[in-house]
Amino acid sequence: MATDEAIESVLRLFEVDTLKKEQKELLSCIIEGLDCLAILPTGFGKSLPYQMAVSVLREVAIASGSVFAKKIIVCCPLIALMKDQVERLRNIPGIRAVYQDGSPETDAAIQHGCFDYLFAPPELLVGDESFRELLGKFDVATIVVDEFHTIACW
Structure with a gap:
């Protein structure tokens, strides 16, 4: 195709x-x-x-x-926007999207790489070294920084 x-x-x-x-x-x-x-x-x-x-x-x-089987990581400081985008993507057949909300289910999905899209805030993606190490285990195709203008500090 x-x-x-x-x-x-x-x-x-x-x-x-x-x-x-x-x-x-x-x-x-x-x-x-x-x-x-x-x-x-x-x-x-x-x-x-x-x-x-x-x-x-x-x-x-x-x-x-x-x-x-590559992953897309979306860095976004706006929780409501991340939740909305995850919900939209979950309605698309075959797409696994998660928002890093700290729930045991989401944590397990991320640990095992059971996602196509991972939405997380910059504090986690930039500020948490162990989380960055975990993401280093995956084949990440794209990193998106959404709503960049709202991020006050890196």
């Missing part, structure tokens, strides 16, 4: 008709493993490209007879 076909298929899963030019550029960078920075207006849909990435890459991998 070509990447364009996979994108079209995944757009249907997300109930989106088409991507904006900038969203396509972001998704292409993520798929190609390139660094990128998106500074776009509020409500533009900056999150959609990284939310689609695992599904697109998985479809392309399956079509080529391989497996895609």
